[in-house]
Amino acid sequence: AGWVDEIPDGLVRALQEGHCVAVVGAGLSIPAGLPGFEALLKQVASASSVSLALPDRGGYDELDRVQSCLADLVGREKMCSLMLELLRSPQPLPAKAEAVISAFVQVPFSSVVSWNWDELLDHSFVLVPHNAQGFERVLTSDASPRAGNSPPETPLVKMQGNLRDPQSVVLTQADYRRRDLEALTFLQCLYSSRVVLYVGLSLRTTGVERYFPGPGGSHYAILNDVSEEQKADLLRNFGIQVISYDSVATDFQGNALVLEELARRV
Structure with a gap:
């Protein structure tokens, strides 16, 4: 009904060939009622009785x-413990969350790169x-849709670390400095050797352009309510082709609709 853009053949082909990687953000988790980045920081501060000023x-x-x-x-251990509790998946999942997660795991991604701390995908x-070591697993993994490759074989790397292992979590400026070169090198290798589909990432560029692919690539993103001008900018600057959906008309279920269609097409 014109509420969701056509799915590009190049994306379907990359999935069929087994070298499409999902890069996911908080938009995948919001249907589960989990807090986004800003809300999570506010809730951690509140639980710790710390005054917090977020930038406009x-x-x-x-x-x-x-x-x-x-x-x-707050301290690393306490902050990770609070975040783990705040990001605990509700059981059962709300219907919209169940729909998008079920659709996601049906798509034969070769690997999954997550910027989230929650555990919605951990068991799949x-x-x-x-x-x-983990980056190498992601870069060398291939899906085999026609051979019945199942999600449990697919590697998932959490770029911000695992809250159950506080020392692995990227929290402080020192943590970012320590891991940035290795992370950037990994992402550059990923962009040059795989086709990426962004799911649940807003792709607002302020300060994080270094984590994006360069122009001339062939990557994709599911985004809501994107103007033609914004689409052109993302394609020109980062080689990202947008699959946009009307958030109101789809009742904010565009991610699930696109992922379900991808699973059918592959």
Whole structure:
């Protein structure tokens, strides 16, 4: 009905060939009622009786600085414990969350790269560490849709670490400095060797352009309510072709609709 863009043949082909990687963000988790980045920081601060000032319309880099200050005040172990509790998946999942997660695991991605801390996907994929060993697993994994490759064989790397292992979690400015080169090298290798589908990431660029692919690539993103001008910008600057959906007309279920169609097409 014109509420969702046509799915590009190139994306379907990449999935059929077994080298499409999903890169996921908080938009995949919001249907489960889990807090987004800003809300999570506010809730951690509130639970710790810490005063927190969030920047108006801040980019990810500014929010990372707020997160770092909060971690210094609260302490790594306590902050990870609070975040784990705040991001606990409700059981049973709300219907919209169940729909999008069920659709996601039906799509034969070769691997999954998550910027989330929640555990919504942990039991459907093989969790690998966010270090050279885990990155290698992601870069060398191929899906085999026609051979019946199942999601439990598919590696999942959490770029911000695993809350159950507080020392692995990227919280402070020092953590970011320590892991940035390795993470950037991994992402550059990923963009040059795989086709990426972004799911649940807003792709607001303030301060995090370094984590995006360069122009000339062939990647995809499911995004809501994107103008033609925004689509052109993302394609020109980052090689990302947008599959946009009307959030109101689809009742905010565009991710599930696109993923279900991809699973059918592959």
